[in-house]
Amino acid sequence: METLHQISVIIPVLFLLKPSFIPLKPPKMGALSPARQLLRGSAAKIDAGDLGLLFQAQRRHMEHFFEHLDLSQAAGFAQVLLDAPGAIFFSGVGKSGIVAQKIAHTMASLGFSRTGFLHPVDALHGDLGAVFPGDLLVLFSKSGASEELLSLVPFARAKGARLLSVTSATGGSGNPLATRCDVNVHLPLQRELCPFGLAPVTSAAIQMVFGDTIVAALMAARGITREQYGSNHPAGKIGKSLIFTVKDVMKKKEELPLCQDGDMIMDQLAELTSKGCGCLLVVDDRLHLIGTFTDGDLRRTLKAHGAAIFNLTVGEMCNRNPRTINPDAMAVEAMQTMESPPSAVQFLPVVDDQNTVVGIITLHGLVSAGL
Numbered sequence: 001m002e003t004l005h006q007i008s009v010i011i012p013v014l015f016l017l018k019p020s021f022i023p024l025k026p027p028k029m030g031a032l033s034p035a036r037q038l039l040r041g042s043a044a045k046i047d048a049g050d051l052g053l054l055f056q057a058q059r060r061h062m063e064h065f066f067e068h069l070d071l072s073q074a075a076g077f078a079q080v081l082l083d084a085p086g087a088i089f090f091s092g093v094g095k096s097g098i099v100a101q102k103i104a105h106t107m108a109s110l111g112f113s114r115t116g117f118l119h120p121v122d123a124l125h126g127d128l129g130a131v132f133p134g135d136l137l138v139l140f141s142k143s144g145a146s147e148e149l150l151s152l153v154p155f156a157r158a159k160g161a162r163l164l165s166v167t168s169a170t171g172g173s174g175n176p177l178a179t180r181c182d183v184n185v186h187l188p189l190q191r192e193l194c195p196f197g198l199a200p201v202t203s204a205a206i207q208m209v210f211g212d213t214i215v216a217a218l219m220a221a222r223g224i225t226r227e228q229y230g231s232n233h234p235a236g237k238i239g240k241s242l243i244f245t246v247k248d249v250m251k252k253k254e255e256l257p258l259c260q261d262g263d264m265i266m267d268q269l270a271e272l273t274s275k276g277c278g279c280l281l282v283v284d285d286r287l288h289l290i291g292t293f294t295d296g297d298l299r300r301t302l303k304a305h306g307a308a309i310f311n312l313t314v315g316e317m318c319n320r321n322p323r324t325i326n327p328d329a330m331a332v333e334a335m336q337t338m339e340s341p342p343s344a345v346q347f348l349p350v351v352d353d354q355n356t357v358v359g360i361i362t363l364h365g366l367v368s369a370g371l
Helices: 002-016 034-040 048-068 071-082 094-109 147-158 176-180 202-222 226-231 236-243 265-274 295-311 331-339 363-368
Strands: 088-091 115-117 136-140 162-167 183-186 258-260 279-283 289-294 347-351 357-362
Touching: 048 202, 071 136, 071 162, 071 183, 071 202, 088 094, 094 115, 094 136, 094 202, 136 147, 147 162, 147 176, 162 176, 162 202, 176 183, 258 265, 265 279, 265 289, 265 295, 279 357, 289 295, 289 347, 331 347, 331 363, 357 363
Parallel strands: 088 115, 088 136, 136 162, 162 183, 258 279
Antiparallel strands: 279 289, 347 357
């Protein structure tokens, strides 16, 4: 009885405390709690005028960098990279590390021997084994006070590496990394675009601009050619545009839609349609190009002459001044020639220096090749 009495007292109390203790009904299926609803979107809007002011401010910060950068200091830094006797490693943490990675990958893509990114923490756990005497270690840091980089410095120096730093902090005690490296470049930073002046928004931008510009200077100094650049980019549109020549992608021999100028138009319809080029290459007995006859020419001839087309030769109606291209030209040049004024064309006869037909290149073939 005493237990029942206790229960009878507790139940009313729980009922009164229901708003605080007892869970409310769960939301209906598909409904979101107020907190989850806030995650879906925000009532705040981006104002175009305010955004424009931010871009203007960022431009001012970038101009400050360009106007105050010590070019002699930057040139000395670039010269050390150019004269590097061994490997060049780039390192950094946070956003500076991401920039260092990007610069390292760009350098590697240009064929600079043994160029790579060395994470400072991983370096202290074994990756420092890749560093040999005479190698360069380039350290990117906004403040010059990153503990990870400062910890790496004495061990990299013990390995015989030469140390370079790229920082935005002023010299002295405020930039311990610069004082411990053989070469330092100061990147003038007016302030971060971040509303608190903290997030590396502007500093990362000027690091990237500086690094990429130095790479461009090294390309020019090394005299890197398009062919050398292309040999390191065999995949993708960039590589194909730098490597593929016309003879790599053209149709040749039995694939060519050939006819002679004395052939009757109606007798060459099968040749016109079966080779998938949309044209005929009109040649003489030695395969010298005389002209071209397209399916468009056929339609225009039929409209103009009607039944008289049965009595016309290909030579009478062909284009005797077609665009052509050499087999050793770059494939991307062929595409540019096809698209050039006064009107685009779908194919180009490929002829050698004696005007002998050696192939045909089509727009469809270029697109199929990834160009």
